[in-house]
Amino acid sequence: MKLSRRIEVQAAGQAIAILAAAIPELPKGRLKDAMNKGALQLLTKPVKRLRRAQYALQAGQVLQLHYDTDILSRSCPAASLIADYRSYSIWFKPAGMLSQGNEWGDHLSVLRFAEQHFANRPVFLLHRLDREASGLVLIGHTKAAAAAFSKLIAAQQLSKTYLVQVKGRLAPALMAAGEIAIPLDDRACLTRFKQLAYDALTDTSWLEIDLVSGRKHQIRRHFAAVGHPVMGDPRYGELNKNQSGLMLQACAVAFTCPLQHHQRAIALNHDLLLVNASVIGSQPRT
Numbered sequence: 224m225k226l227s228r229r230i231e232v233q234a235a236g237q238a239i240a241i242l243a244a245a246i247p248e249l250p251k252g253r254l255k256d257a258m259n260k261g262a263l264q265l266l267t268k269p270v271k272r273l274r275r276a277q278y279a280l281q282a283g284q285v286l287q288l289h290y291d292t293d294i295l296s297r298s299c300p301a302a303s304l305i306a307d308y309r310s311y312s313i314w315f316k317p318a319g320m321l322s323q324g325n326e327w328g329d330h331l332s333v334l335r336f337a338e339q340h341f342a343n344r345p346v347f348l349l350h351r352l353d354r355e356a357s358g359l360v361l362i363g364h365t366k367a368a369a370a371a372f373s374k375l376i377a378a379q380q381l382s383k384t385y386l387v388q389v390k391g392r393l394a395p396a397l398m399a400a401g402e403i404a405i406p407l408d409d410r411a412c413l414t415r416f417k418q419l420a421y422d423a424l425t426d427t428s429w430l431e432i433d434l435v436s437g438r439k440h441q442i443r444r445h446f447a448a449v450g451h452p453v454m455g456d457p458r459y460g461e462l463n464k465n466q467s468g469l470m471l472q473a474c475a476v477a478f479t480c481p482l483q484h485h486q487r488a489i490a491l492n493h494d495l496l497l498v499n500a501s502v503i504g505s506q507p508r509t
Contacts, residue, residue: 224249225293230286238263239276242286249290260295261329263288272329289326302336306489310368310482311349311361312337313489318357318468323348337362350376350383353440355457357497358385358473359489371481376437381478384490385432385442386497388470389451390463392421393428403445412436414445427454429498442471472497 230245242254242263249257255276257263265273266285273286280286300317307313314333316322321332329335338346347369349361363369375381402415413435420429428451432442443459446452452460454470475490 225291226288227290228288230288232280232282232284232286235279235281237276238273238278238280238286241280242288245286246288246290253290257288257290257295257328259330261324261335262290262295262327264326272324287326289328291327294327295330297331299331302333303495304337304340305359305491308480308483310365311363311372312341313476314360314362315491315495316352316357316360318355321354322351322360333360334362349373350381350437352473353443353469353471355455355469356471356473357495359383359476359491360473361476368482375478375481379435381476383434383473384475384477385434386419386472386474387430387432387442387446388427388454388465388497389430389446390454390460391426391428391451393418393451397449403449405445405448407438407441407444410438412438412441412445414442470497 226246228246230241232241238258239251239255243251246254258274258276261272261274263273264270264287266287299319302317302320303315305313305315314337316333320336321329323329323334324332334346334348341364344364347363347366349363349369349372352358352360361372363372372381398418401417402413404411404413406412415433415435416430418428419431421427422429434441438444440459443453443456447456447459452463454463455465455468456463456471457469472491474496475488477488479485480487
């Protein structure tokens with residue numbers, strides 16, 4: 224079942240009672256599950272997810288439910304905490320997990336996972352990573368940290384390194400250039416790369432990517448545009464199917480902490496990398 228329902232509260236009462244009366248086709252158990260998974264929003268400024276069944280609503284307030292049985296029944300691998308600096312933390316997001324939720328819920332997001340892990344800390348997503356991709360994601364825990372990192376990212380002072388497997392062997396001219404600067408969405412953007420290895424058996428190349436700008440799906444679109452789509456990409460490229468999924472991973476970040484001014488260089492442990500460590504060599508550690 225899939226439905227979207229806007230409900231204006233006519234009289235004060237508990238959220239679950241008002242919701243059940245407005246949507247009788249769904250039992251209370253399913254409505255409570257949907258609330259817990261972030262599918263019910265209270266349309267205040269700002270909009271907030273309403274999770275408590277006994278939340279006291281007032282007349283005139285407005286609810287919005289986006290219910291999808293398929294989405295609510297889904298699960299994904301758990302995220303892993305890589306580093307905790309109190310005002311911000313760094314997580315490993317597995318492939319298949321969202322960076323943050325949407326109107327249909329947030330139980331499949333790393334942001335919600337971090338929120339539940341810390342319990343008493345607020346969470347602010349500092350940058351995004353495609354659902355199909357895996358890798359490092361930064362989450363802020365104070366408004367000051369979120370603002371400071373937003374400035375850092377806008378000034379391109381946070382270095383993000385990606386590991387990707389693309390179809391084919393790169394031409395010598397492309398290898399020598401070491402970058403792709405094709406505009407995306409009528410905006411300039413730049414992807415720098417170096418080849419780590421070529422696998423003749425699969426006719427694929429492993430690349431290390433330095434993402435200078437951050438347009439939507441930039442790495443995936445750039446390499447598809449030059450005839451070397453990322454393996455396992457469901458949207459861009461042809462003849463690049465891969466049973467293991469999207470071969471794109473945010474494997475390292477480096478920056479000067481905007482709060483404490485320490486140098487940070489964080490990389491995935493070898494057991495989380497998409498490829499054997501001998502291919503990519505050593506990486507910086509915390």
